[in-house]
Amino acid sequence: MTTKLRKIIIGILSLSICLLSSLIWAKDLPVQQGLTLDLSIKAAMVAIQQCKDDGFTVSVAIVDQSGLLKVQLKADGAGPHTLDSSRRKAYTANSLRGPTQQFAELTVKNPELQGLARMNEHILLLGGGFPIKMGGEVVGGIGVGGAPGIKFDEVCASAALKVLNADDTFEK
Numbered sequence: 001m002t003t004k005l006r007k008i009i010i011g012i013l014s015l016s017i018c019l020l021s022s023l024i025w026a027k028d029l030p031v032q033q034g035l036t037l038d039l040s041i042k043a044a045m046v047a048i049q050q051c052k053d054d055g056f057t058v059s060v061a062i063v064d065q066s067g068l069l070k071v072q073l074k075a076d077g078a079g080p081h082t083l084d085s086s087r088r089k090a091y092t093a094n095s096l097r098g099p100t101q102q103f104a105e106l107t108v109k110n111p112e113l114q115g116l117a118r119m120n121e122h123i124l125l126l127g128g129g130f131p132i133k134m135g136g137e138v139v140g141g142i143g144v145g146g147a148p149g150i151k152f153d154e155v156c157a158s159a160a161l162k163v164l165n166a167d168d169t170f171e172k
Helices: 003-027 039-051 081-096 100-109 111-117 150-163
Strands: 058-063 070-073 129-134 137-145
Touching: 039 058, 039 070, 039 150, 058 081, 058 150, 070 081, 081 100, 081 129, 081 137, 100 111, 100 129, 111 137, 129 150, 137 150
Parallel strands: none
Antiparallel strands: 058 070, 058 137, 129 137
């Protein structure tokens, strides 16, 4: 066998061993359910129901870790603007990694930070959005829009976070 052929065979065997060992290692890792579609739908429905029970018609949006829409529901009778506000609140909470009301208050206290509101067309610094944290990581965001006041939107979003078993509920 030539030296060149021997090196090729050793290289292929080494690569195969590396690939197999990484597959075996990955097999032993726990499977995390995370922010599944089914769980997101249940959480959004709980938020809609909480607001309905409180007398409000709202829209709820849940985005994934990338800020992309995972679920959006509009309650019967909710205004068309609630779709946009709920989606933007969810995006903002996920992107900025905190409650949207926190950033709204921050920009009032620190005018030099008002540029946060204009970072892109998806940002909305208005209460009613929370990041969704699981296992210590932000895996998405939830936004509720349409209740007559930020505190009411937040109650509904907090109810959804409980369904998601999120790390922090950010309850007020």
